[in-house]
Amino acid sequence: MNKYLLSAFLLLVLACSSTPHDVQxxxxxxxxxxxxxxxxIPVGIxxxxxxxxxxxxxxxxxxxxGAHGGKLHANGKDADFNIKEWHQLxxxxxxxxxxxxxCAERDGRWTRYRDFxxxxxxxxxxxWGLTYRLIxxxxxxxxxxxxxxxxxxxxxxxxxxVNTAIPNQCVNCHTPNQxxxxxxxxxxxxxxxxxxxxxxxxxELLKAKNELLGGSMVYPYWHPKGRFCAFSTNKTLQMFHAAAKSKRIEVYDSESDIFVYDTQRHSILRDTLLMRKEWAENTPVFSPDGKWLYFITARxxxxxxxxxxxxxxLCRVAFDSMSGRFGTQVDTLINARTMGKSVTWPRPSYDGRYLLYTQIDYGYFSVWHPESxxxxxxxxxxxxxPLTAANSKRTESLHAWTKNSKWFLFTSRRDDGLYTRIYLSSIDRQGRATKPFMLPQRHPKEYYRLLLYSYNTPDFTLRPVDSDAFKLQHDIESEHRISTQINQ
Incomplete structure (x- = not known):
């Protein structure tokens, strides 16, 4: 390159770049x-x-x-770090x-802030990653x-x-087994x-409804051995608040019961303890050893x-995976009547130490409750x-654990009060949460301000999900469905 052209090029680069000078x-x-x-944060994020x-x-x-060495540098409209160098650090x-x-430049003036x-x-x-629905x-x-x-x-x-491949359909609640x-x-x-x-x-594609159940198969959770999957069956309704400034919508069930689906026999296991007429049973989850079925219930x-x-x-009942039978007694672990609050979305850690749940004033659909x-x-x-360090003045809900039970995720509306975003946190030795961090994005300010979708029902995944979207689309659009039968 001609030395005059090189000089001009270098001057142009220097003119277009902005490095801290005369810093306040x-x-x-x-x-x-x-x-x-x-x-x-964890290594690997x-x-x-x-x-x-x-x-x-x-x-x-x-x-x-880094306290143990290493350094990164980023300069631009935001801090955009090199991925390989970040992981090394x-x-x-x-x-x-x-x-x-x-250091930040505003109106041509640089300010250096206190380190954090x-x-x-x-x-x-x-x-490896996450799965979630964007709605x-x-x-x-x-x-x-x-x-x-x-x-x-x-x-x-x-x-x-994506439901554009299967028009006029709703896809939701992707739930892996641990x-x-x-x-x-x-x-x-x-x-x-x-x-x-x-x-x-x-x-396998099951029929969406079994009329003997009175509703669809909702809120699934796998038994750790993989043969059984617990569901609730709900008749869900919604209404809108006319006066409450902090609440827009309320979701409730006119009916809800709990059952367990046997994937080998395509049969539904029911018990009168989980299908009481005057009570609403909901959101079932198995304990990590498979011996208990946790659920919530309200009059x-x-x-x-x-x-x-x-x-x-919050209650639980014993479950025998060998016989497919429930216990004869329901234990109440957290009593709503004495507490004056409502428990929802129970999720036990996979090491059996903790059970994470959401507390709200009433109901169970915590996504629309700012006090959640x-x-x-x-x-x-x-x-x-309460997990004080993880909570905010806005809605927290829809949480899940990593398999090693050291980390958990949840959704929150703390960012703007409108959209749910994913946050990650860890549990320390005293059972306290660390300050959560928002799911990283390449250009987060631009990404989240332009994203007009909410994250819903997120969970961790050990490896990438191997899915043939074209075949799945074809199967969904077909008429083939497996019928479920009630186990008498």
Missing amino acids: ESNRLPKIYPDYIDVT APLNFAIADPQVTTVDVVVR LTQNKGADLYVEV RIHVSNQPLDE PPSYAMYSKMGIYQRDLSNFEETPLI TNPDQYVFHVRGEHGATVIRRNGKI RQNYPADYNKERYS DLWILNLKTMQTY
């Missing part, structure tokens, strides 16, 4: 989006890219140093802190929605099934409705007038308490 020191922490200040919350900031210059500093230095820390946990994540803000129409999977080590998201991608269930609602089950490398109310008097207790908070039950001591 500030003792304040930077206001960054997402808020990653003092969070705890995607880079925690961030932007300055102030829209007047044009350039951010970030240096990350986390591996080098496992169990130690990262120190983040932030990110702690790299000793506890591994041990999961639009709609109350009645299915619109465009889909089930997706996301690699947690980078920003790659791929669809498993994060195992080879065994899962999800529902399709609409003209080609079905319950889709994958087990032992084979996909039925006069709907919709007394919807806010419905409060669910995460609570935990110690299954050894039976003590229960």
